[in-house]
Amino acid sequence: MMACPFLTDPIDIGAQIVRKTIRSKRLFKDRQNPLSFSEEYIHERYHFSSHTIVYLADLLTPTLSNDTLRSCALTVMQTLCIGLHFFACGEFIHTVGDAENLSKSTVCRAIRRVYVALAKILASFVKFPGHSSLQEIKDRFYRIAGLPNVIGALDCTHIPIKAPSGPEAPAYTNQRSFHSINVQMVCDSQCLITNIDAKWPGSVNDFHILRESPLYRQFQQGRFNGCLVADNEYPCLPFMMTPYLNPKPGAESCFNEALYETRACIKTTFTMLRARFGCLKGLRVSPDRACDIIVACAVLHNIAMIRKEAPPCINWMPSNKPEPLHCDHQKGTALRDVIAAQLFASSMSCSQVL
Known part of the structure; x- marks a missing residue:
């Protein structure tokens, strides 16, 4: 220290000199090109x-x-x-x-x-019954659990939003006491979204959304040769199969199990959407803008599936649905009984062969 009276810490000064000589050149990323990273x-x-x-x-x-x-x-x-x-x-x-x-x-x-x-570009990527031929869509659903004539899995999901202002705010409070948009979606067996209706407040019932949708009117007019699968939030209709409420052992239990496996793709689709798009876990925007963002995420989801993007990490969350409030249609229940009997007969023949 006596040899260097003007340096407070000669060891520190030496280390700084060494660092300057061996330090690598800094590389600045081009901010106009967000893809210049790894x-x-x-x-x-x-x-x-x-x-x-x-x-x-x-x-x-x-x-x-x-x-x-x-x-x-x-x-x-x-x-x-x-x-x-x-x-x-x-x-x-x-x-x-x-x-x-x-x-x-x-x-x-x-x-x-x-x-x-x-x-x-919604119409280019989200179309019903899908991008494949009708028969191919039915065959893919049939290979899941043996249910015939299925062309889509239907369900609704609630996307949380911030509490809106104005007199319409209570309408967005759903049965779980948080504000949301109730979104109706239909998907195929490959989890591609084929129909979306994202404009209803959280308090609106699932079946009411379906009944007011263009898809419902098209099915009633006989536009599609096939049926949807759904849960007990919907009535059993000629073009929509739902589970038996109190299934008896045999054909009815066999039908419920096959229906559960067939419609699992719509739950998977909802889970993938929330995993890939974190904004859907809670949108802090007005309801109108929230609906537009939900539709945009549906388009991006289909693009990701078509281009085989790496699937997001999925955390499964079981959902508890309330008891159904709708009466089944007579023609729908008759068709369901026929399918259940055929399905049970085919499962029995397979078990006998085994």
Whole structure:
């Protein structure tokens, strides 16, 4: 220390000199290209691979592109990734803005542009009874548990939202005492969404949503040669099979078990949606915007399934449904009895062979 009277700590000074000589050059990522990171980072942030994000950017360029680059306008890729980040994480808008180094107002506009653009291509990716032929859809459902003539699995799920203001707020309080949008969906055996109705408050009954939907009218008009499978929230109809309430041993129990296995795909679809899109665990937006975001997530889900994206981690949560309040249709119960008898006979013949 006496040899270096002007240095407070010569060992520290020496270490700093060494660090400066061996320190590697800093690499700055291009903020205009959100895909300049590793594939693991991209999937963790957006829940999609870089290849699918590029596909989405090409698909949505006509809607997301700006007419001018004035005021440092966001690129299509930046706008899309801001929306995907919000859908995947469900964070507050200012949190997404901090992560993307953008203002809250810019992030809000970008998210809105993305879900509006996705809603415009809904008909291209969500179509009933599906993208395959009708017979192929029936064959895939039949291979699950032997139920014939099935072309879709139907159910409703509640997407939580923040308490809306105004006189309509009580209508959004569901039976579990939280505010929600009651969303009706139909899926095929591969968990592709084939029909969605996302506009009803949480207090609206499941069957009321179906009865007011275009899908119900189309089935009544005989537009589709097939039937849906559903739970006891719905009545048994000529075009919709539901379980027996108090099944007897034999044909009725066999039918209920087959129906449960066949309609498990709709529960899997709901679980995958919530796992891939964290925003659906609780939307802090107005009901109108919440409905648009739900539809956008349905489109993204189908794109992910079609492009075989890595499935999200699923945590199964059993749901307890209330007792049904609807009377079964006579023609529906007669058809169900015929199917149950055929199913039980086929299961008995198989057991005898074994």
